Structure formats: structure tokens, C-alpha cells
Amino acid sequence: MVTNNFSYNVVSIFSGAMGLDLGLEKAGMKVAVCVEMDKLACKTIRANSNIPVIENDINKITTDEILTTASLSKEEVFAIVGGPPCQAFSTAGKRLSLQDFRGNAIIRYLQIIEEISPPYFILENVRGILSTPLNVVPPEYEKEYNHIVEMQGSMMYFLWQEFSKLGYQLSFTLFNSANYGVPQARERVIIFGSKKGRIPLPTPTHSQTGQETGKKWTSLKEAFQGLENVKQDYLEIPQRIKKYLTYLKEGQNWRDLPPEVQKEAMGNSLELVGGKTGFFRRLSFSEPSPTLLTSPIMNATLLAHPTEMRALSVQEYARIQQFPDNWKFVGKLTDIYKQIGNAVPVGLGYVAGRTLIDFHEENYDAKREKNNIIPYSRYLDCCDFEFIPKFKNQVIQKEQVKLSLF
Structure with missing residues (x-):
């Protein structure tokens, strides 16, 4: 087990009412700054904490502004966290589509992670991110991604590839919050990014009957x-x-x-x-x-x-x-x-936070995924070790069909 005096400083983007952030702080992290453009959500943050808030569109904020407001250097950031909206990219005209791509919140999220380069990040999103198509890409991406445009799930594959280029190994799945003690069967995708190796997904602590885990879902x-x-x-x-x-x-x-x-x-x-x-x-x-x-x-x-x-x-x-x-x-x-409805359950935020800290401190079971008997989700092929190979196979099949037509 590795321990040190590393401060678990977090940059929170798309903070909302701070459901995810409260869970992370409960897990032992320190939220150093919140970035949020919704005025009322910003007022909620200020009414409950002294955390500095940048109230602006993420596309209008520089990395320097984020770090200065947080009073942190790049090296002092442990993780960047947030749930950027994952809208599909527009196909309505070349010029508009490129603006849509570069102005997309999830692309800006990726850019901020590239610029700060923390050891870890957490990207939370709705189930739809697993099926969202990459409808259009700018010229600099065409050679690499044009062949998967319009394919279901190509957005997730794009993120997988682009984060990999930045040195991150990803693990993700569609989590049922009820499996972690949250009194809500809320399903959310959580992507863990790490520069120190792939993070095994956290084992469910609760189950519907309680027989498998010893704890029933919270009612x-x-x-x-x-x-x-x-x-x-x-x-x-x-x-x-x-x-x-x-x-x-x-x-x-x-x-x-x-x-x-x-x-x-x-x-x-x-x-x-x-x-x-x-x-x-x-x-x-x-x-x-x-x-x-x-x-x-x-x-x-x-x-x-x-x-x-x-x-x-x-x-x-x-x-x-x-x-x-x-x-x-x-x-x-x-x-x-x-x-409240848009927030990440605090309990799920706690699980995400402990997953990062335990991994960083080498205080975890490396075989927990292999030994897990509770499905992470009711849907198939939602985990990275299922989703990515399946998507790659679909790409191969698509190329084979294309070749057979000539």
C-alpha cells in the first residue's frame, strides 16, 4: 500500500448543484474550483460552500483562468471531474458542423484535460453516450474517423482513442446507482481515466435481494x-x-x-x-x-x-x-x-472518488472485476472490456462489406 502527502485536489467542471463533488469530498478529495454556467446552480454552490466558482460557458474559459481561480499549479491537480453534455454533432452544412464539433462541451472537456494533464479524471454521462454517433469530424480527424461516422457508439470510441493519445487508460461501464447503496435505480456511465494504469471497476456493494452482497438495495x-x-x-x-x-x-x-x-x-x-x-x-x-x-x-x-x-x-x-x-x-x-434531478447521486460520487484514491494508494483488489457476480448494468456490452472489442469488430465487418461490393 502506497501512502503519501499528495493533496487530492479536484477541478470540477459542469458542477451543477455539486452532487458528484459532495461525494468526492466525502471520499477524501478537495474540490478546489467549480465551473458552471447555470446562474442558479452557481448561487446554490455559493450558498453552501466557500469554493470559488467560475460562472461562465466552458468554451469561454481558459485553463489558466481555471488554475488561477483554484490557486493551483498543473502539478497540484489530482483529477478533473465532470459530466459534460454529450450532444451529437451537427451534420447541417460543413461550416456549421465544424463549429458544432469544436464548440461541443465534451470536446472542450477533453482539451482541458490535455492542457492540465492530471493523473486522473472522471467523466460522468447518461447511457446515451454509449450509442451516440460521431456524425461529423473536422478535416484533421477525417483520415482516422471518417470510416466510423454515423456508427452507433462512435463517440465513445472517439473519446477512447483521443484520451489514449494523451496517455490515459480508460475503464468505464453503465452503473446502476442502487448497486452502491443509493436509494435510486439511476443508471449513469462513469469513465475513469488514469495515467497510472487501468482502474478496475468498483464492485457493487448492494443487490436487489441482498443474497449476493449481504446488503439489499436501499429503499x-x-x-x-x-x-x-x-x-x-x-x-x-x-x-x-x-x-x-x-x-x-x-x-x-x-x-x-x-x-x-x-x-x-x-x-x-x-x-x-x-x-x-x-x-x-x-x-x-x-x-x-x-x-x-x-x-x-x-x-x-x-x-x-x-x-x-x-x-x-x-x-x-x-x-x-x-x-x-x-x-x-x-x-x-x-x-x-x-x-436536484440533474445531479449525480452523492453516493455514486463517493464510490467514484474512493475508486480513484484506492487505486492511487494501491489499496484495492486487482481481481475484483473477474470475481464480481453482480452485473454492473442490465444492458450488455457496456463495460470498456466488452464495448471496445465489439465496436472494433463492427468496424471490421463494415469494412469487409464495403470491400465485397467492389
């Missing part, structure tokens, strides 16, 4: 303990939805409505494909919450209280995302829901 009942006498602030559920919620009990949704009521309640939505489990949904006290969204009262993704005739409150939202009870969110009710 809403556990998450809400102590909130019984706290005033709840929430958005009103539309009256039309309330009408049908009266039929439903804890853990039920539109499928549990009386057959003669289902058609009336669902209307044309009844013909939609998929399970439609979010319609007229009451949550269950005995299970984790589904993914929190930026509003709890959307028709197809309703987050209704298990037993009361209301939506989940912002206080309950904060508990599910594991924010401290004294964390102050600035803005109107809709703004607060948005800040």
Missing part, C-alpha cells in the same frame, strides 16, 4: 426516515392525473387501473410501445426510486408519493439524491427540482 422508506414532521414542498399533480391516482395503491401504475378505466386514462398513449411504467405511477416504499427527472409531474414519468396524493417533494428528491438535509437550493420550486 425509499429508509431514505425518507426523519422526514415525517418536515414541511414538504412540491409541485401539484395535474387534476386529470389525480383523478386516476385515486384508484392506485403504493407501487402501482396504469396497468393496475380497472380495465374499463385504462383506456380512458391512457388515451392515445395506450398505443405507445414499451412498458409505459411511468404513467400514473405511485412509487413503492420498499424499493429504490426510479431515476429522478427534472420534474416529478410529467405525464409519462410521474413520480407520485407512495401513499399521499402528491408528487415527491424537493425534500424527498434531495434525500433520494443523498444531499445533506441542510443543503440550500436556490431558485423557484421548478428550478430546485431541476438542480
